[in-house]
Amino acid sequence: MSKDYQDKSFIDRIAQKQQDDRIRTIEMEKDVVLQVKDLRKFFDIPIPFETTWFMIAFVGAIVVFAFNQIAGLGLIAGIIVVYFTLPRIPPFNKRPKVAHLKAVDGIDLKIKKGKIVGLVGESGCGKSTAAKTIIRLLEPTSGAVYFKGIDINRLTSEEMKEIRRHLQIVFQDPYASLNPRATAHDIIIEPFDIHGVASGDEASYKVLTLLKDVGLAPHHAYRYPHEFSGGQRQRLGIARALALEPDFIVMDEPVSNLDVSVRAAIIQLILDLQKKMGLTYLFIAHDLSLIKILVDEVNVMYLGKIMEAGTSDEIFESMMHPYTKALISAVPIADPTKRSKKIFLTGDIPTPINPPPGCKFQTRCPLVSDICRVEDPPAKWYTNSHVAYCHNIEGGEESPEFFAK
Amino acid sequence: MSRPPEDVLLEIKGLKTYFFTEEGVVKAIESVDIEVYKSETLGLVGESGSGKSVTALSILGIVPDPPGKILDGQVVFHGQDLRHLSDADMRKIRGNQIAMIFQDPMTSLNPVFTVGDQISEAIMLHQKVSKKEAKEKSIKIMSLVGIPSADERVDNYPFEFSGGMRQRVMIAMALSCNPELLIADEPSTSLDVTIQAQILELLKATSEEFDMSIILITHDMGVIAEMCDRVAVMYAGYICEIGDIMIIFKSPFHPYTRGLLGAIPRPDAEREDLTIIRGAIPNLINPPSACRFHPRCDYFMQGLCDVILPSIIEVEPGHDIRCHIYTEEGKAWMQKHGQQREIGKIPIGKAIN
Numbered sequence: 017m018s019k020d021y022q023d024k025s026f027i028d029r030i031a032q033k034q035q036d037d038r039i040r041t042i043e044m045e046k047d048v049v050l051q052v053k054d055l056r057k058f059f060d061i062p063i064p065f066e067t068t069w070f071m072i073a074f075v076g077a078i079v080v081f082a083f084n085q086i087a088g089l090g091l092i093a094g095i096i097v098v099y100f101t102l103p104r105i106p107p108f109n110k111r112p113k114v115a116h117l118k119a120v121d122g123i124d125l126k127i128k129k130g131k132i133v134g135l136v137g138e139s140g141c142g143k144s145t146a147a148k149t150i151i152r153l154l155e156p157t158s159g160a161v162y163f164k165g166i167d168i169n170r171l172t173s174e175e176m177k178e179i180r181r182h183l184q185i186v187f188q189d190p191y192a193s194l195n196p197r198a199t200a201h202d203i204i205i206e207p208f209d210i211h212g213v214a215s216g217d218e219a220s221y222k223v224l225t226l227l228k229d230v231g232l233a234p235h236h237a238y239r240y241p242h243e244f245s246g247g248q249r250q251r252l253g254i255a256r257a258l259a260l261e262p263d264f265i266v267m268d269e270p271v272s273n274l275d276v277s278v279r280a281a282i283i284q285l286i287l288d289l290q291k292k293m294g295l296t297y298l299f300i301a302h303d304l305s306l307i308k309i310l311v312d313e314v315n316v317m318y319l320g321k322i323m324e325a326g327t328s329d330e331i332f333e334s335m336m337h338p339y340t341k342a343l344i345s346a347v348p349i350a351d352p353t354k355r356s357k358k359i360f361l362t363g364d365i366p367t368p369i370n371p372p373p374g375c376k377f378q379t380r381c382p383l384v385s386d387i388c389r390v391e392d393p394p395a396k397w398y399t400n401s402h403v404a405y406c407h408n409i410e411g412g413e414e415s416p417e418f419f420a421k
Numbered sequence: 422m423s424r425p426p427e428d429v430l431l432e433i434k435g436l437k438t439y440f441f442t443e444e445g446v447v448k449a450i451e452s453v454d455i456e457v458y459k460s461e462t463l464g465l466v467g468e469s470g471s472g473k474s475v476t477a478l479s480i481l482g483i484v485p486d487p488p489g490k491i492l493d494g495q496v497v498f499h500g501q502d503l504r505h506l507s508d509a510d511m512r513k514i515r516g517n518q519i520a521m522i523f524q525d526p527m528t529s530l531n532p533v534f535t536v537g538d539q540i541s542e543a544i545m546l547h548q549k550v551s552k553k554e555a556k557e558k559s560i561k562i563m564s565l566v567g568i569p570s571a572d573e574r575v576d577n578y579p580f581e582f583s584g585g586m587r588q589r590v591m592i593a594m595a596l597s598c599n600p601e602l603l604i605a606d607e608p609s610t611s612l613d614v615t616i617q618a619q620i621l622e623l624l625k626a627t628s629e630e631f632d633m634s635i636i637l638i639t640h641d642m643g644v645i646a647e648m649c650d651r652v653a654v655m656y657a658g659y660i661c662e663i664g665d666i667m668i669i670f671k672s673p674f675h676p677y678t679r680g681l682l683g684a685i686p687r688p689d690a691e692r693e694d695l696t697i698i699r700g701a702i703p704n705l706i707n708p709p710s711a712c713r714f715h716p717r718c719d720y721f722m723q724g725l726c727d728v729i730l731p732s733i734i735e736v737e738p739g740h741d742i743r744c745h746i747y748t749e750e751g752k753a754w755m756q757k758h759g760q761q762r763e764i765g766k767i768p769i770g771k772a773i774n
Contacts, residue, residue, distance in 0.1 A: 277681065346617065349643055350682070352649075353670075
């Protein structure tokens, strides 16, 4: 089965269902592989009902019980009844039962074919959640992800299976994401089985080709994950992601756990494969020196929102946002002659649970003013690809169309 | 740039530490020679498993025993060999004159005591002060390392601090007795870049203020470049190159140092410039013979590197290298085989072959 044929049948089938309200489609620009619109992912964290008073009352009831058994029993029963009914009686039922952890709070991305798009930020900024939500490993709270013009979040699991083969992911920790009881061969052949692409000798032959592509030897096929070194395991993870010839791969910190010398080799492999197969990557990392040399476009994320986006040159040479400036200046440069004056951010990253209104960066921002605590920052466009979200930076246009003329 | 011998604060000579495990003897440190000068920051860099942390533990004599054992070598601090001190005398030096901070502050802080208690403990152990004075001193040192409202935070438990703040508490504890030498084992590795910058700046500022030497252990060449005066590159239990930071980063002489520097994205590098050190760090139960880097080396000399361990050569004052390219045996080999193994001053980042 050729790849074109599969794509065509898939698009056709979706097109037939166009009348169906469920399917949402848009007209996509020609070279855009994936478009993300206002994607949000909140996690609900239950807030337990206040138990302190209940406990005090309960201990009191036990003391009463010790002196007068009947009255004590009645009291204990009463407290239990109150504890379970109180949260349902006004005004106590107004109390929120869950807190929202806004891991991803409205991000937009346009990923063009053959490009490496970077998503950077500190730990806890939501970059991994964003990646998983984009390929629908997590269900988004709201927003849309368009692949080939179709919003994948509205598809049924049956339809989604067809899409999955085009959207793959490589995880940070290959040891945690490879089945320890399966050999390399079994791990790579599994996608073929699931999607019915190949079987028997043909599948085995494909496995060997894939192993070769990622720099492993044929005799590695019957080894288990624990028998590989960290770098080899990551190669195996990449081979699995490549098995179904995807269009788009999310690289979720693929080299963060590796030693420097191994890291360079994996980066080389990722780049070689991209050139050879015309792949498109969303590359997630916190190492900015790596992002700088690797990616074409950079999105800087902070607490679930994108602070600044642009091409690699725009972000690293003429960044506008105060957070980007601080982040880039904080990166240690491997050249002792270039020790630079750093911008220090005070404080730590606040928790993303029930964040304050306005700009997410307000608690650490050197430029903070009153408006930042009230209003969401506006987009300021500096070129048709470079945008920063901040109240207090100079210049910028309201929309990218300004530069189109 | 070498400094007079009276400036040496700590001298490690021929240190050898093995771990006797059930699988076999792990030859973690074979021979390490380092000098640490007064009020300098020395970087100790290498891949994981190269023996950086074991070197630090060996200096303080806190290698877990069993399975670890320091078999040979001297650790000379202020003219006395720390290895021959009694446990009681060693305890007076540890935490007082030589302090250490670890990579993961959560595992090295006691979760059931307040941070104030833990900092005071170190102070009271080494100085004759009352509990109250120790607490006052703790508050002072906590505000010095940049913990806001230290007088309230002193009664908090470690879990109430964020990662960066915990590392500040560790630094406060280490600084509480004005040590002359601070060993920082990956102090910023588990932190975010913006927090890392804060912690490194704090270390730099306090080392100047207290006139303290630092041994900074890290695998991040960027951190080394930002922080250190000199750098020692370690591989599989040996120091392969040691020298001034400017020289090492500009024109490293050892093939491994070149590999390390080529493997990281340098500020002006392009995608294609990343070079690879082939293979992986060896298993130290059964390490390669002689020069342990020879199976991965681009300059391997058959019949020499795998047979004779290169001795330490001082190529310029204060710049020592352990590699056959610079030894007499190596020069003889090159002449005999008519092959040149020259790496002098080619810029790194470009492919070597």
